[in-house]
Amino acid sequence: MSGKISLALLASASCLCFSSEAFAIDASPIAEPAVIYAREPAPVRMAAAERANMGGGFIEFLFGDLPQDGRYQQQPAYQTQPDYGYGGRRALLPPMDPQQSMRGEEEIDPAQRPLDPKYEKQVVEYYGKESAGTIVIDTPNKFLFLVQGDGKALRYGVGVGRPGFTWSGVKTVSAKKEWPAWTPPPEMLARRPDLPRYMEGGPQNPLGARAMYLGSSLYRIHGSNEPWTIGTNVSSGCIRMRNEDVIDLYGRVGVGARVVVI
Numbered sequence: 001m002s003g004k005i006s007l008a009l010l011a012s013a014s015c016l017c018f019s020s021e022a023f024a025i026d027a028s029p030i031a032e033p034a035v036i037y038a039r040e041p042a043p044v045r046m047a048a049a050e051r052a053n054m055g056g057g058f059i060e061f062l063f064g065d066l067p068q069d070g071r072y073q074q075q076p077a078y079q080t081q082p083d084y085g086y087g088g089r090r091a092l093l094p095p096m097d098p099q100q101s102m103r104g105e106e107e108i109d110p111a112q113r114p115l116d117p118k119y120e121k122q123v124v125e126y127y128g129k130e131s132a133g134t135i136v137i138d139t140p141n142k143f144l145f146l147v148q149g150d151g152k153a154l155r156y157g158v159g160v161g162r163p164g165f166t167w168s169g170v171k172t173v174s175a176k177k178e179w180p181a182w183t184p185p186p187e188m189l190a191r192r193p194d195l196p197r198y199m200e201g202g203p204q205n206p207l208g209a210r211a212m213y214l215g216s217s218l219y220r221i222h223g224s225n226e227p228w229t230i231g232t233n234v235s236s237g238c239i240r241m242r243n244e245d246v247i248d249l250y251g252r253v254g255v256g257a258r259v260v261v262i
Helices: 002-027 044-053 057-063 186-191 243-250
Strands: 122-125 135-138 143-149 152-157 169-178 210-214 220-222 233-235 258-261
Touching: 152 243, 210 243, 220 243
Parallel strands: 135 258
Antiparallel strands: 122 152, 135 143, 143 152, 169 210, 169 258, 210 220
């Protein structure tokens, strides 16, 4: 009997020790893992220092109004940043949305915009079937070709009809005029009643320096006092050229010349 009591007391003491140990483990505080924030705000003093290094202009350029001249002037301190690749410039921000990048361009006088070099007059290869002296107008690509023969053509940039006013067909040059006067047709006056009923020829005339009339239609190949519209869909069906180009073409073709519009 005494042995059984001793064994029971020993077992009880063993259970109490195990329970106490378990309780100690459960009650001990669990160390929280260190948290690293990916976008931890920088100290105020650092932000002030970076702004000073940027000369105050870069932040205003991103989040404020553009300067009056529409251009951002890079600061010398900013130019000294180390090279991180991408063509020798540090890639700090993704490209701006096209609408944002054009803000400064919208303020530029259209008359000062340079002509795309592809619309300059140039000699090109010609693989078509038209004979020398024929004018071919490529409406979709905004080019006028004067076929020269021997597989060559003179190519000029032109402005063509805006959507709803493009056309195609074969015409002939029925008349030629230098510094033509302009009388808007009734169809145009119905759309634009603000237009003058008649305008003498001259530098301000929308028909420009020369005009070549196409058959009995209202269409013409003519110059323009808005050369920045070359390469665009802009007219009511006429073919626009720069004044220097239409003068050159005018001297190379005669009445009766074949005109193919595609």
